[in-house]
Amino acid sequence: MMLDWLHSHKDLTGVIMGSAFGMAARISMLRSDYRQYPAYPHGKIIHLALGLIAGALGAVAVPALYNKDYTAITFLSLAAQQFREVRNMERNTLTAIDQLELVPRGAAYIEGIAVVFEGRNYLAILTAFLSSLFVMLIGWWGGLIAGALSLLLANHFMKGKKITHIADVEMAPLKMDGPNLYVGDVYLMNVGLDENRKIIQEQGIGFILTPKNDDARVTIANMGQRQAILHDVSTRLGVYRDDGDPGLLPIGKLGLRTGKLGLLVLPREKDTDKAYQAVCNVPLLEAAVRMPTEANRKSTEAKQNG
């Protein structure tokens, strides 16, 4: 009885199922993990509401196109406009908050987060569109399968790479040579006060990141990527510093000769295992990823051809 009704009202079924799957896609991609963002409940509500709108837009487009209502496509461009606004909103909020962080996220990280928020809405639209399309083409069960598949696909696309993909992370001892602080053989900074030297030796944990290839060497040298690592570790383990303590600064420095990245982190809770995990799980920033070897290869090939 119910199924007959679903078959006879394809338009409505498509719209409802599409919206539901679009919303579900947005929910499954909305997570407040260690990044503590978006915060519960208000930040979440904004994104859930936009997710519902995205789902509905994607779902409605299909029946409209079926009924030769081609102007419906303009609605999608309206949605795109709307979601670019989301990106702006996220960027502005995070930039404003960033000035009040003890260890800032940095512009590159913020840009990455903002782009992800925009991208998730498009994936919600796509999920809704596909499931709605398959309801119209095959029937309600076709929409169900297509929706479930695109949910999986959307989650797969949203999985970014981590720092361990491009570099080997290892813990290294902090050394004081007079006022000069080293991690392994990488020079970090000059620490003047005895008090700060003591705190750094007691609380500090040192890491050395060795890039796995030449592309990684450039990526890891990016200042935004470095700041992201420091911020993430500080979020997960706290940070042993306060405003007006410029001597106690988590810092990342390159060993110029080797291309290795030396890191000093000052966690509030000195748990070396957790700190190691935190560094390993830092996302690779889109803004930081460079592929100079590929660029050089392509440009030399082009010369040979032309």
Next chain:
Amino acid sequence: MAKIVGVVATGDTEVGGGAPIFYAKDRDQLQTIAHLLEKVLDSAAHEVNKDLFIIVNRH
């Protein structure tokens, strides 16, 4: 660009120039003054040598 906003030295070091110079009696007092200046000026204290510290502002 980073700026030297203060110099702390024990009496027997030869220093001079534009930045405010604080003379300390001994190395202990040098640490105390450098500590105070670091917190007040929100600028890091760096050791040039054991008898000469500079306070550097990076903001």
